[in-house]
Amino acid sequence: MQYSVEINVMPLKELLDPQGKAVEHGLHNLGFDASNVRIGKHMTFKIEATSKEEAIAKVDEACKKLLHNQVMEYYEFVVSE
């Protein structure tokens, strides 16, 4: 069966996020009172698996092996049918 996957890969909370800081400045310049801006990646795809549990295990493995850099990022994901 095919499952839909949504993954967010974000910079670790302890680390500075220069891209987020730049966007925060941009938002202030436009008059928006934004704070704590963090920018990461959003990935969506379909994956083949026999059960939702298998799909979750596969996605977790894919995140660990390829999709996130554990030195600088953390990930969270949702798998749906």
Next chain:
Amino acid sequence: MQYSVEINVMPLKELLDPQGKAVEHGLHNLGFDASNVRIGKHMTFKIEATSKEEAIAKVDEACKKLLHNQVMEYYEFVVSE
């Protein structure tokens, strides 16, 4: 009041996503049967507003003015307290 905002900025569905294609190849090489990989940006921040409606209006304006490139991307967002 302060509201939490989560925004996804994704490449338009009609457009090719070279980064997504590269990741799709990578996933296949690792043995994952993934398809239709799309990669965009995930942004989170806090924003000051007097009501949820005002927060939503502000975020929509910020997306239009700064956060997304309407030629190549679309956005979706969630505002929560």
